[in-house]
Each structure stands twice: as C-alpha cells, then as structure tokens.
Amino acid sequence: MKSTTKRGFVVLLLVAFFTIGMCFLGFNIATNAETWATLRANMHLVNNGSFIGAGNILDRNGEILAHTEDGKRVYNNSERIRRATLHIVGDSEGYIASGVQTAYKKELVGYNLVTGIYTLKKYERGNDVTLTLDSATCAAASDALGSKKGVVVVCNYKTGEIICSVSNPNFDIREKPSTEEIEENEDGKFDGLYMNRLIDGLYTPGSVFKVITAASVIENIPDIESWEYDCEGEMYVNGVEVSCPSEHGKVDLNGALVNSCNCAFAELSQQLTAEQLTATANSFGFGKSFNFGNSVTEKSIINLENASESDIAWASVGQYTTLVNPYHMLTVVSAIANDGVAKLPFVVKTIASPSGRVINEAVADEVIYTTPEISKRLSEMMRNTVKDNYGDWNFDDITMCGKTGTAEVSDNEKPHAWFMGFSQDEKCPLAVVVVVENGGWGSSAAIPVAAEVLKEASKVVNVY
Numbered sequence: 001m002k003s004t005t006k007r008g009f010v011v012l013l014l015v016a017f018f019t020i021g022m023c024f025l026g027f028n029i030a031t032n033a034e035t036w037a038t039l040r041a042n043m044h045l046v047n048n049g050s051f052i053g054a055g056n057i058l059d060r061n062g063e064i065l066a067h068t069e070d071g072k073r074v075y076n077n078s079e080r081i082r083r084a085t086l087h088i089v090g091d092s093e094g095y096i097a098s099g100v101q102t103a104y105k106k107e108l109v110g111y112n113l114v115t116g117i118y119t120l121k122k123y124e125r126g127n128d129v130t131l132t133l134d135s136a137t138c139a140a141a142s143d144a145l146g147s148k149k150g151v152v153v154v155c156n157y158k159t160g161e162i163i164c165s166v167s168n169p170n171f172d173i174r175e176k177p178s179t180e181e182i183e184e185n186e187d188g189k190f191d192g193l194y195m196n197r198l199i200d201g202l203y204t205p206g207s208v209f210k211v212i213t214a215a216s217v218i219e220n221i222p223d224i225e226s227w228e229y230d231c232e233g234e235m236y237v238n239g240v241e242v243s244c245p246s247e248h249g250k251v252d253l254n255g256a257l258v259n260s261c262n263c264a265f266a267e268l269s270q271q272l273t274a275e276q277l278t279a280t281a282n283s284f285g286f287g288k289s290f291n292f293g294n295s296v297t298e299k300s301i302i303n304l305e306n307a308s309e310s311d312i313a314w315a316s317v318g319q320y321t322t323l324v325n326p327y328h329m330l331t332v333v334s335a336i337a338n339d340g341v342a343k344l345p346f347v348v349k350t351i352a353s354p355s356g357r358v359i360n361e362a363v364a365d366e367v368i369y370t371t372p373e374i375s376k377r378l379s380e381m382m383r384n385t386v387k388d389n390y391g392d393w394n395f396d397d398i399t400m401c402g403k404t405g406t407a408e409v410s411d412n413e414k415p416h417a418w419f420m421g422f423s424q425d426e427k428c429p430l431a432v433v434v435v436v437e438n439g440g441w442g443s444s445a446a447i448p449v450a451a452e453v454l455k456e457a458s459k460v461v462n463v464y
C-alpha cells in the first residue's frame with residue numbers, strides 16, 4: 001500500500017514535470033517561433049540581407065511597388081514612384097522601421113503559428129500586401145514638394161484610405177546612399193532620411209492650431225457669435241507683444257480665422273483657461289498616439305501647466321511649446337470634414353495569400369473628436385478662409401475648406417509652411433495635410449503643393 005502510494009506520487013511528479021515542460025516548449029514556440037522562422041540566417045528568406053521570400057507590395061490599382069525576382073527584391077520601374085513610395089514601402093533591411101517591408105515582415109513572409117512558413121515553401125513567396133496608395137498621386141506629391149523636406153498626405157475622410165503619403169528627404173532604393181554619405185550629411189540633406197515624417201514627425205503648428213482654439217472658444221464662450229475685436233496690428237498681453245502682419249480692423253470669430261488674426265486669437269485666449277484649451281486639444285486627439293498599421297505615431301503635445309497669460313496667447317496661435325504630428329493633424333481635418341468623427345487613416349488595405357485568398361482586410365477605426373454642430377461651424381469658417389482669403393482659384397474645381405500655418409521655428413531659419421484642409425464634396429471626400437519644412441508662408445509654399453496633389457487624388461477618389 002505504502003509503495004503504491006509512492007509509485008503514484010512519482011508518476012504524478014513525472015506528469016507534472018512533463019506538463020511544465022510542454023508548457024515551456026509551447027510558450028517558447030509561441031513567443032520565439034516567428035523570430036526563428038524569420039531569422040536572417042534562414043536561407044528561404046534571406047539573400048544578401050534582403051527578404052527574398054516576401055510577397056508582393058501593390059498600390060490600390062495593382063501596380064507592383066516591390067516583389068521578388070530571381071532571388072532579389074525588385075522595386076517599381078519608375079524612379080519617381082520608387083522615391084515617392086519609399087517611406088511607406090520601406091526597405092528590406094529594416095532601416096525604415098515603419099515601412100511595410102519591415103513592419104509587415106511577418107505577413108509578407110507568410111509566417112503563421114500553426115503552419116510555420118508552409119506557404120513560403122509551397123509558393124516560394126509569402127503573402128501579398130495591397131496598399132490604399134495611388135502611386136501616381138504619390139509621384140505628383142513628390143514632384144510638388146521637390147527638394148524641400150516635409151510631408152504630403154491625402155486620405156478619403158469617409159473611408160480612412162490614404163491615397164498619397166510622401167515624406168522628404170527620400171532616396172532611390174536602387175541607389176541607396178552610403179553610410180559615409182549619410183553620416184557626412186552635407187548641407188543637412190539627409191536629416192531624418194529613414195524617418196517617415198507622417199508618423200515620426202513633430203512640428204510647431206503655427207496658425208493651423210487656430211482651428212483648435214476656435215473649437216475651444218465655441219465650446220466655452222456662450223456669446224461668441226456676437227463677439228467682435230478691432231485689430232490694430234499689435235496688442236499686448238501682460239506686457240508681451242502679439243502682432244499681425246497687418247492691421248485687420250474689425251473682425252468677428254469668422255473674420256479672425258479667415259484673416260488668421262493673431263491679435264484677435266490672443267484676445268480670445270484670455271477668455272479661456274489653460275484647462276479649457278487643453279481639454280479641447282485633448283478631445284481632438286492631442287497627447288495620444290495612433291496605430292498606423294504595425295507602427296505607432298508620435299503624440300502631439302500641448303502643455304499649458306505653467307503657462308502665463310502671454311504664453312497662453314501664443315499657444316492659442318500655435319506657437320509656445322505646442323508640437324503636432326502630421327498624421328494626427330490629418331485625423332483632425334478628417335473629423336471636421338466628417339461631422340466630428342475621425343475615420344483613422346490607414347495604408348495597408350489587404351493581406352492576401354499567394355493563391356489570392358484575402359487573409360485580412362482593413363476597416364478604419366472611428367474616434368469622435370467633437371459634435372456635428374461644432375464641426376459644421378469650423379467647416380463653414382474654413383470654407384470662408386479658402387474662399388475669402390486664399391482664393392478658390394488655387395484649387396480649380398474642388399470646393400475646399402482649409403487653414404494655412406506659417407510656424408516660426410527659429411530666428412535664422414524660414415518658418416515651416418502648413419496647409420490642412422478638406423474638400424466639401426460627398427462624392428470626392430479628400431482630406432489633406434502638407435508641411436514644407438522651412439518653406440516660408442503657408443499660403444505660398446504649402447497651398448500649391450496641396451493643390452497639385454488634390455488634382456491627382458480627385459481622379460482616384462471620385463464617384464461621379
């Protein structure tokens with residue numbers, strides 16, 4: 001009896017060890033198998049450091065942006081398209097961390113916890129990734145931006161599909177600059193070369209922030225629609241001067257935004273508390289990062305904790321310490337265009353097996369930024385800003401709403417030029433954000449870029 005119990009105990013102990021061992025193995029497979037399967041040493045996948053087993057990357061029309069041919073990763077034939085799509089497609093060596101080739105390596109190789117790299121062995125390539133991008137619009141954006149550093153992004157604000165996303169500086173992936181060239185970085189031409197500025201960029205917003213301040217005053221000042229201000233070109237908040245490029249005269253809230261009157265916004269900001277302005281900014285997505293495919297965006301920052309009254313005045317016109325991320329600003333204009341609801345923009349549309357079976361199809365997440373009433377009022381004022389200040393002639397047949405920014409960055413550099421806006425057209429719903437680093441005035445440097453790109457994008461997203 002005693003020995004039976006002892007034997008039983010030993011068996012139990014063995015079962016326990018076995019179970020623990022299996023759990024450990026299972027855990028290891030689950031956590032490390034992907035790493036083992038995609039290890040650079042695995043010759044199914046790698047040749048000269050390139051992921052040759054990766055599937056195709058296509059634009060929305062099926063144009064092949066990257067594929068594997070005779071054991072080599074091959075890119076689109078057009079240098080314009082290769083450069084324009086560089087930061088979204090990425091490289092196969094992982095320098096551009098947020099690029100699809102790196103962020104979607106697992107999907108491209110076709111790794112699956114159950115079947116391992118079965119697909120890859122059977123078809124000699126992994127899954128195909130189809131993007132929402134239109135490569136011709138990307139090329140037009142890249143041409144419009146020219147040699148300037150910056151970001152151009154356009155999405156369909158009804159679906160969240162990104163039609164165009166360009167980040168400068170870029171390079172031709174067929175002739176990647178050498179490490180020495182990049183380290184030398186003559187004239188700063190390679191600053192942030194591997195960074196997709198859409199996702200990783202943080203910029204002083206300048207006057208595009210006035211749209212957020214306008215939302216805050218509509219929320220918090222009850223008689224705002226009867227408010228008026230007489231701009232004399234300069235004013236003082238606690239002895240600190242706030243100025244406009246010229247005297248704007250009498251303006252109401254609409255006139256303050258249309259003329260981008262710093263003095264009027266500084267005056268309005270004194271009727272808001274730091275908490276109120278911060279709360280509105282946060283409701284519009286400040287302080288939050290967004291998932292961009294398998295990457296995460298930088299958070300836009302507003303911090304008025306120790307701000308004086310004059311600091312708040314400068315913050316209300318988008319200066320002070322506020323910094324914004326271009327992807328985030330695209331969600332802001334998308335929400336204003338779409339009754340206060342942002343459809344979070346995305347770029348990977350589908351992942352399909354080599355046999356064509358769709359494994360994953362993206363749908364935009366939704367975030368509510370503001371009420372339909374406030375978004376309608378902001379839309380009206382942004383429409384008037386284009387119509388009565390910049391001029392509809394800039395945008396041909398597109399009825400645009402928008403706001404420029406000319407963001408001061410330092411005394412010895414030109415300001416960053418911004419434009420953010422959207423088409424007021426249910427059938428061609430486009431939202432756009434342009435940042436031209438050190439481009440100068442938003443109206444003369446960023447609007448022409450936005451106009452060129454919208455012209456191309458409207459051919460793609462137009463259901464007439």
Ligand SMILES: [Zn+2]
Pocket residue numbers: 231232233244246247248249260261262263264
């Ligand atoms: Zn003014």
